Amino acid sequence: MSKENLILQSISKRFGAVHALxxxxxxxxxxxxxxxxGPSGCGxxxxxxxxxxxxxxxxxxxxxxxxxxTNLPAHLRNxxxxxxxxxxxxxxxxxxxxxxxxxxxxxxxxxxxxKAGELLELVGLNTQHKRFPHQLSGGQQQRVALARALxxxxxxxxxxxxxxxxxxxxxxxxxEEIRRLQLSLGTTALFVTHDQEEAMAISDRVGVMSHGKxxxxxxxxxxxxxxxxxxxxxxxxxxxxxxGYQNGKSVxxxxxxxxxxxxxxxxxxTSALVRPESITVVAKENSSNAVVVTRSFLGASSRILCKTxxxxxxxxxxxxxxxSELIPGAKVQVKISANEVLVS
Amino acid sequence: xxxxxxxxPLIITLLLFGAFVVIPMGSAFEYxxxxxxxxxxxxxxxxxxxREEDFSYYLIRSTWLSAVTVLITLxxxxxxxxxxxxxxxxxxxxxxxxxxxxxxxxxxxxxxxxQISFPEFIQSSVMELPFLYFILALPYAYxxxxxxxxxxxxxxxxxxxxxxxxxxxxAIVIVILPVIRSAVTATIALTFALSIGEFTMTxxxxxxxxxTWVTYVAQDNLLGAxxxxxxxxxxxxxxxxxxxxxxxxxxxxxxx
Numbered sequence: 001m002s003k004e005n006l007i008l009q010s011i012s013k014r015f016g017a018v019h020a021l022x023x024x025x026x027x028x029x030x031x032x033x034x035x036x037x038g039p040s041g042c043g044x045x046x047x048x049x050x051x052x053x054x055x056x057x058x059x060x061x062x063x064x065x066x067x068x069x070t071n072l073p074a075h076l077r078n079x080x081x082x083x084x085x086x087x088x089x090x091x092x093x094x095x096x097x098x099x100x101x102x103x104x105x106x107x108x109x110x111x112x113x114x115k116a117g118e119l120l121e122l123v124g125l126n127t128q129h130k131r132f133p134h135q136l137s138g139g140q141q142q143r144v145a146l147a148r149a150l151x152x153x154x155x156x157x158x159x160x161x162x163x164x165x166x167x168x169x170x171x172x173x174x175x176e177e178i179r180r181l182q183l184s185l186g187t188t189a190l191f192v193t194h195d196q197e198e199a200m201a202i203s204d205r206v207g208v209m210s211h212g213k214x215x216x217x218x219x220x221x222x223x224x225x226x227x228x229x230x231x232x233x234x235x236x237x238x239x240x241x242x243x244g245y246q247n248g249k250s251v252x253x254x255x256x257x258x259x260x261x262x263x264x265x266x267x268x269x270t271s272a273l274v275r276p277e278s279i280t281v282v283a284k285e286n287s288s289n290a291v292v293v294t295r296s297f298l299g300a301s302s303r304i305l306c307k308t309x310x311x312x313x314x315x316x317x318x319x320x321x322x323x324s325e326l327i328p329g330a331k332v333q334v335k336i337s338a339n340e341v342l343v344s
Numbered sequence: 345x346x347x348x349x350x351x352x353p354l355i356i357t358l359l360l361f362g363a364f365v366v367i368p369m370g371s372a373f374e375y376x377x378x379x380x381x382x383x384x385x386x387x388x389x390x391x392x393x394x395r396e397e398d399f400s401y402y403l404i405r406s407t408w409l410s411a412v413t414v415l416i417t418l419x420x421x422x423x424x425x426x427x428x429x430x431x432x433x434x435x436x437x438x439x440x441x442x443x444x445x446x447x448x449x450x451x452x453x454x455x456x457x458x459q460i461s462f463p464e465f466i467q468s469s470v471m472e473l474p475f476l477y478f479i480l481a482l483p484y485a486y487x488x489x490x491x492x493x494x495x496x497x498x499x500x501x502x503x504x505x506x507x508x509x510x511x512x513x514x515a516i517v518i519v520i521l522p523v524i525r526s527a528v529t530a531t532i533a534l535t536f537a538l539s540i541g542e543f544t545m546t547x548x549x550x551x552x553x554x555x556t557w558v559t560y561v562a563q564d565n566l567l568g569a570x571x572x573x574x575x576x577x578x579x580x581x582x583x584x585x586x587x588x589x590x591x592x593x594x595x596x597x598x599x600x
Contacts, residue, residue, distance in 0.1 A: 052503075052507055053506075053507075054503050054506070054507065073506075073511075074503075074506040074507055075506045075507070075508075075509050075510055075511050075515075076509075077507075078509070079507060080507070080508070081503075081504070081507040081508075083500055083503070083504060085497055085500045087497070087500040087501060087503070087504035088504075089501065089504070089505070089519050089523070090496075090523055091519075091522040091523050091525070100505070100508050100510075101508035101509050104508060104509035104510050104514065105509055145504075148504075148508065149507075149508075152508070152509065158507070
């Protein structure tokens with residue numbers, strides 16, 4: 001299994017006029033699961049394909065520990081990959097699919113079967129080893145693909161949106177399974193997704209990408225609570241953009257002053273970035289500053305969409321037991337409970 | 345099977361098949377078992393054919409040349425088409441068009457071209473024929489493989505194979521070829537059938553193969569020549585069936 005860090009140094013890649021990767025740097029530590037998160041076209045899949053050797057970068061270097069593997073062909077990189085589309089070989093049985101990488105490494109048949117059996121047991125498909133891919137459900141096929149990618153003990157496990165073709169329930173189960181396997185085998189993994197929930201749920205660190213660059217890489221908590229840029233703040237989780245007036249290090253919104261986290265000393269109109277859970281909504285007939293537009297029950301909490309007097313829409317997340325009066329049309333007082341806010 | 349309105353196309357297809365394939369074949373067979381002037385039917389034309397000393401020589405020669413043509417076709421076309429499909433190259437349309445040229449260029453032009461461009465050592469060997477047969481079979485072989493490759497998720501499969509440790513060659517041989525097995529079998533069938541029956545180019549280049557020998561024999565014994573042709577029809581059929589049987593039958597269905 002992997003014993004060395006994966007390093008991408010100043011990788012650039014263009015597709016015609018499009019800059020898929022622009023001086024992209026990344027380091028994935030041993031045993032870590034790093035997710036690359038970003039909107040379509042941000043370059044996350046290209047980065048993964050460069051690591052796999054399936055895409056050739058225009059410049060920059062890929063290193064695995066001290067070794068420069070920039071020019072190493074894909075089949076010699078020893079990296080297991082799980083693709084978005086079910087990529088099982090339709091002419092091979094489940095067992096043969098899992099053992100494929102071992103066959104390529106000239107492992108004898110008995111050892112191949114033994115290892116494939118172990119992996120299939122790990123993914124809970126040991127009774128399906130003689131079946132063919134078309135006889136399996138989507139979730140089962142991706143489990144087999146995962147077993148195939150892990151069977152030859154790759155130095156890095158690469159996951160290219162492996163859950164996006166699955167339905168919600170299977171997706172949720174399989175993502176936990178990926179994490180469980182990655183932790184138990186100690187495999188270093190790079191996981192590409194456009195689904196922030198997926199990335200935040202199972203990753204040690206999440207790298208948010210935009211326009212071929214890494215905007216921020218941090219732990220899920222840190223990314224959510226301390227986004228480094230407006231793009232990260234907007235992309236990770238739900239964010240309200242509330243108009244206000246900035247006066248250097250403070251900003252005035254909804255009639256109160258707050259410290260600015262990312263102060264640039266700007267003076268004038270601005271937008272404050274506030275998470276829904278940092279907003280309180282209380283039903284008040286007399287001193288109201290907003291009206292409830294919709295209320296969505298989510299279980300323990302409810303999402304309340306309010307419209308302020310100046311027409312700004314604000315989303316708040318309130319405990320469901322405190323939201324019974326917050327029905328559409330109710331006059332409410334919206335307040336911000338945070339001490340510090342980001343401004344755009 | 346329901347007999348009704350819906351089966352009309354099937355019935356028409358079967359009738360057309362009967363009119364254009366079964367009737368001529370049946371007529372040829374009927375002709376081949378005639379006893380000639382004596383009248384009646386018998387197998388003496390077939391017995392005469394297999395006793396002819398050149399029969400096996402030319403049959404083996406043509407079979408061998410056709411097998412080499414099939415090999416050349418697969419070795420050249422499978423990697424080329426795989427590359428074309430994977431690269432999404434703009435050259436694809438050009439190559440598509442070029443592959444049709446053998447249908448419109450007269451065979452005599454190829455024969456003259458071969459005489460002019462092939463080196464002397466190739467021109468002096470019968471092995472020049474497979475290369476020319478390959479060109480004649482190209483429009484059919486190209487299309488058969490093209491359809492097979494279009495029907496599979498080629499990029500994902502080849503990348504999955506490569507990331508699991510397979511070189512390009514192994515990815516093609518172990519993964520791609522078995523997945524497009526029916527297209528490969530069709531390519532082999534079309535190329536083999538066209539090669540083993542090729543006459544014009546062979547005559548123009550002054551080589552003797554099974555079809556030219558049959559024409560020669562027909563000058564003296566027409567019924568015998570027809571019997572030989574009937575036997576020759578069976579050869580590609582048997583060989584193609586063997587190819588289909590020897591390729592391991594596994595349940596190949598595209599994942600969705």
